[in-house]
Amino acid sequence: MAQAKNILFVMFDQLRWDYLSCYGHEHLHTPNIDRLAAKGVRFDRAYIQSPICGSSRMSTYTGRYVHSHGATGNGIPLKVGEMTMGDHLRKAGMDCWLVGKTHMRADAEGMARLGLAPDSLIGVRVAECGFDVFERDDGMLPEGPDGSYDPDGAKGFNEHLRAKGYESDNPWHDFANSGLDADGNVLSGWFLKNSDQAANIDEPDSETPYLTTRGMDFIKQADGPWCCHLSYIKPHWPYIVPEPYASMYGPEHIQPVNRSDAERQNAHPVFKAFMDTKVGQTFSRQDVRDAVIPAYMGLIKQADDQMGRLFDWLENTGRMEDTMIVLTSDHGDFLGDHWMGEKTFFQDASTKVPLIIYDPSSEADATRGTVCNALVESIDLAPTFVEVAGGAVADHILEGESLLPILRGARTETNRDFAICEYDYSTSPLVDRLDVSVKEANIYMLTTKRWKLIHPMGGFRPMLFDLESDPQELVDLGDSPEHGDILDQMYDHLLAWSARNSQRQTRSTAQINAMRGASNGTGVMIGVYGEDDAPKRATIKYRDRTAPDWRDRHGKKAGPKSE
Structure with missing residues (x-):
């Protein structure tokens, strides 16, 4: 019988769920990712746990909600002591390796307090989110007057480019993420007006092919069982792509924007603050969408071609027969929908992600090519992987649930009634604009299959969407008196979730039962x-014990008790 021995965990950065042809995009054809869906299960209601890179990934890697692991945003370290996918898998006998991005920030203070040397085996794993590192590439090397956002970004990739002859102090920027004019001037990809330029790089040398090659390099030398997290940088901004992809799409291939004038005019104050950010205002312009979205589509088309290269290689080497393949994203991208850019709010353009799982095991034959409508969360991947590795799921730590029963036809739904997503915007200028404290700068999303609640802290009213009658999420019912009962139900769900026991991590359920x-x-x-x-x-x-009388050892017999 065929059996999943290894796991190839592919994650793209900022890939919208509806920008794949198997999810319904009209003009962007992704036959290789579609091919994977035909071999496995495509999940239609997969939700991330935070609409920003760092905290979303930390939830995926720990199998825990942001509220539990505490790494609430980019630059917020994952505290020492949080178990990760790698910790759980190694316990089950499976190695766990990284090729690409994690956005992990190490808890350096916590490590120093506990005496964990950064160059020790355990210290490296703690600092790298539990992964053993084949190559880490967070894919970002921006530079400004105050230094670099990530001095270690694109380190291996820049060495690769220099070895190829791309001479620059930062070839990641000057070649892979910028165009070139007729006079040889660099047209920086950071400026959206340059998104319609072709990146000044030979396509096989660019980031997505490079990481595909590095993933294959890892698999060639790996002894199983292994989990390889092949974590791509694109189609995350800068939005610029090399030829032939730069010329593949134009404004005529852009899907209609999903927004309405009424949505903007009657916007909830917190929602309006996000609309009114610089990126929101910019992506509300059609000329920006006309420049950016064809490049975004080109980046996705390139990614799909690289998936074809990877899948063909896995098939030709026989590895497709014993390797589970999981393909997903850390969040989406508004691209002007709802008058916003980026991803830091809660409509499906941001919070719903593609999730396709191919299980080579014979037990999964009955579900091949099917579509699952169950409510799924990114935190479900860690317990799924533990079960594939043959381990026992530590359900007192891992807050998701294994998807193996769905993949293998035993179930069609998860056990949950709702999915959760959280965002802490305390490091954003929006804190001052909305006049909230750091502790109040939190927003929670709770979605069922029918309803979506967005609850901002700080005394603001909720937002509510009816996903059945308004799948575009354009009509906010949060202040509708007719929906008071629905709001009550949604808040009951939110209360039940917030009151869960998520911090008792040192004793399993079985141990607790045995202690009783x-x-x-x-x-x-x-x-x-x-x-x-x-x-x-x-x-x-x-019982039946004797002992000498020591009560009068010093000859001072006690007198009679007073009446």
Whole structure:
């Protein structure tokens, strides 16, 4: 019988769920990713746990909600002690390796407090989100007057480019993410007006092919069982792509924008603040969408071609027969929908992601090519991988649930009634604009299959969408008196979620069950009046015992009790 021995966990950065042809895009054809969907299960309601790179990934890697792991945004370290996918998989006998991006920030203070040397094996794993690192490439090397956002960004990739002859102090920017005019001037990809330029790089040398090659390099030398997190940088901005992809799409291939004038005019104050950011205002312009979206589509088309290269190689080497392949994204991209850019709000353009899982196991034959409508969260991947590795899911730590029963036809739904997504915008200028404190700068999203609640802290009213009658999420019902009962139900869900036990991580459910009443045989007698009020076995150490009388050791007998 075919069986999944290894796991190839592919994640793209900022890939919208509806920008693949298997999810319905009219003009962007992605036959290779579609091919994977035909071999596996395509999930139509997969939600991330935070609409920003760092905290979304930390949820995926820990299998825990942001509220639990505490790494609430980019630059917020994952605290020492949080177990990750790698910790759980190694316990089950499976190695866990990284090729690409994590956006992990190490808890350097916590490591120093505990004496964890950064160059020790455990120190490296703690600093790298539990992965052993084949190559880390967070793919970002921007530079400004105050230095670089990530001095270690694109390190291996820049070395690769220099070895190829791309001479620059930052070839990541000057070649891979910029165009070139007729006079040899660099046209920076950071400026959206240059998105319609072709990146000044030979396409096989660019980031997506490079990481595909590095993933294949890892698999060639790997001894199983292994999990390889092949984590791509694109189609995340800068939005610029080399030829032939730069010329593949034009404004005529852009899908209609999803927004309305009424949505903007009647916007909730928090929603309006996000619309009014610089990126929101910019992506509300059609000329910006006309420049950016064809490049975004080109980046996705390039990614699909690289998936074809990778899948063909896996098939030709026989590895497709024992490797589970999971393909997803860390969040989406508004691209002007709802008058916003970027991803830091809660409509499906941002919070719903593609999720396709191919399981080579014979048990999965019945579900090949099917579509699952279950509510799924990114935190479900870690327990799924643990089950594939043959381990026991630590359900007192991992807050998701394994998807193997769905993949193998035993179930069609998860056990959850709702999915959760959280965003902490405390490091954003929006804190001042909305006049909230750092502790209040949190927004929670709770979605069922029918309804979506967005709850901003800070005393603001909720937002509510009916996903059945308004799948475009254009009509906010949060202040509708007719929907008071629905709001009550959604808040009941939110209360139940917030009151869950997520911090008891040092004892499993089985251990807790075993502890119940375990002290009864250890001599602890609480509330027992006499020896005959407890089982004889429990009091055996206290019966039929003698001892010399030491009460008058110094000849001072106690007198009679006073009347």
